[in-house]
Amino acid sequence: MKSITLDDVAKLSGVSRSTASLVLRGSARIPEATADRVKLAMADLGYVYNRRAANMRRNESMTLGLIVTDISNPYFAGLTMAIEEAAHAAGYTLFVGYSRDDAERQYAQIETMVQQQVDGIFLLPATGSELAPVCGIVDRLNVPVLQLARYFSEELDYVGPDNVGAGRQLAQHLASLGVTFAVLVGGPENSSARKERIRGLAAGFAGTGVGFDVNGTAATTNNAAGGAQGVARILDQGIWPGCIIAYSDAVAFGVYAELRRRSLEPGRDVAVASFDDIALSELLLPPLTSVATYPGHIGSRAAESLLNRIRDSTLPPQRSLIEPALKVRASTAQWRPRT
Amino acid sequence: MKSITLDDVAKLSGVSRSTASLVLRGSARIPEATADRVKLAMADLGYVYNRRAANMRRNESMTLGLIVTDISNPYFAGLTMAIEEAAHAAGYTLFVGYSRDDAERQYAQIETMVQQQVDGIFLLPATGSELAPVCGIVDRLNVPVLQLARYFSEELDYVGPDNVGAGRQLAQHLASLGVTFAVLVGGPENSSARKERIRGLAAGFAGTGVGFDVNGTAATTNNAAGGAQGVARILDQGIWPGCIIAYSDAVAFGVYAELRRRSLEPGRDVAVASFDDIALSELLLPPLTSVATYPGHIGSRAAESLLNRIRDSTLPPQRSLIEPALKVRASTAQWRPRT
């Protein structure tokens, strides 16, 4: 299958190849009559602009890479869609890879994308990601990497929610309800987001008299299975918290399910709250109190930031935090302390 | 930024460029000592294999495109992840685009991917997709397109669930419960999947005496908002079904929410059932009866089929249907007809 080239178009329309090329890029230096003739010829022949050939010459590919752990979590799905939207709007095509929270797999995906000459990479890092292997791959071609939602290095750009602020807001709300003891359930151990949320919660609870154990919280996978497992682990230890804070809404679904399996009703027997505020949280029964972290904002800010970095690689590393907002719903609001 | 080329590697290791190229591809015709010297040089220089240059020469790009409407629906997210997995395993890198169920946007994304020289495209078609515009884009470079989960043409490959069978299974189950009247709520109007599910339901209800209106069902967007709206539309007409069948689990979440807003309890006042069986359905209260359609299977089968097509474009159009399985849960099982 021989494909139609600019040469063919040029020949048919009686201009040179470089003129045809200028028409493609909409140069003003070409008379309209000529341009129209060229365009007609392109349509007639079924010409397809070969971006890869063009980009090989121009040393940019107009592609970006996105690597996230997993989109079965609707929060990451929303982030992914926002980034695709922004990339598309800026004329880029997006490669995608799911690391499934496996750092080795993630490195392999970065390598492949670099070989495909991506202009930049959005990375929602897998647990255990490190700077050295990442830089070992991307520095050979100076491909910029932006950390999304979690970070492992201060030297790369980062865009994510203000997790500390989110934790603080949530803690203050819970304290005001008369909670006396709260635990955090689930979330990937050692992730920056989890640590920050714990830090924010501790800060918000400080001086309120609410018991909150910074160390004793159970890390799990970031999904419903993790939530169920986390609740089981805590209750089986004989701990009986008035309030369970899930690492994320995805985890909270599992918290609801496991509580009910044990005949405890969320929102009545135990206050439940969480982070992210994905769309379903409002539809649950009882509706779930959650701190919205706006994946759409994070995604568009991230795209803006990465495109800046591509334009100017000399900027110092940028950190952007997106402002969260507490959504109070019945899972905490209807809860009452035991008298 | 000058990047390291095979020439540089060849020079450093004292072989010719073509020898270095053979080493890259692991040719057996090169003595091991030479190969090791070349590999060492590649590591020393930080050489990156430039797939785009290679692929320009070889007339394949080792990339595939995936266009889906929207991954906030976990069913589509699962499909996307399965396809990424298979593409990755076969050595392909995956471009992704979200049409947001807008056919024009979808065509633009196909065009961009074709310009990027993708070797094939997975398409979960937006509402209103037509064969002519799609072929108008992809036929110029003979890029194969595989229809995923919905189809608009018999001339392109298709992989999706056996929706007719799924509908039939569900209808038979509902009939056995003593349901006397059922309605389908939601789903994108005119989509092949919706028509097939309706056809299957009608077939399953035939002769059982259960009332089911093939025409009067309310189409909506395929998400929770659509489900809520669909229920509202039906109940506001004064229709009072003993059983609501949601087009998908995503729609069913909205059905649950809207029923409760009207003080009707799903599973007690109204039996609710649905299609897809996403992970959350089992965790709902009451757990949701649903027909599993296995996005993981569909994705891997789709990848297999598209790769076959890339190898041999002369095959007749292939259609693969994935076997569904009914999961009976409390949302129907605990429901009892009024006596």
Add this chain to the structure above:
DNA sequence: CTGTTAGCGCCTTCAC
């Protein structure tokens, strides 16, 4: 304003 020329990095013949 238009055409000519020389590559971008790699792969594939074809000689040696």
Add this chain to the structure above:
DNA sequence: GTGAAGGCGCTAACAG
């Protein structure tokens, strides 16, 4: 077993 040469489709610099 190894090297030399040509070209994939496009763009950018330079002539005309």
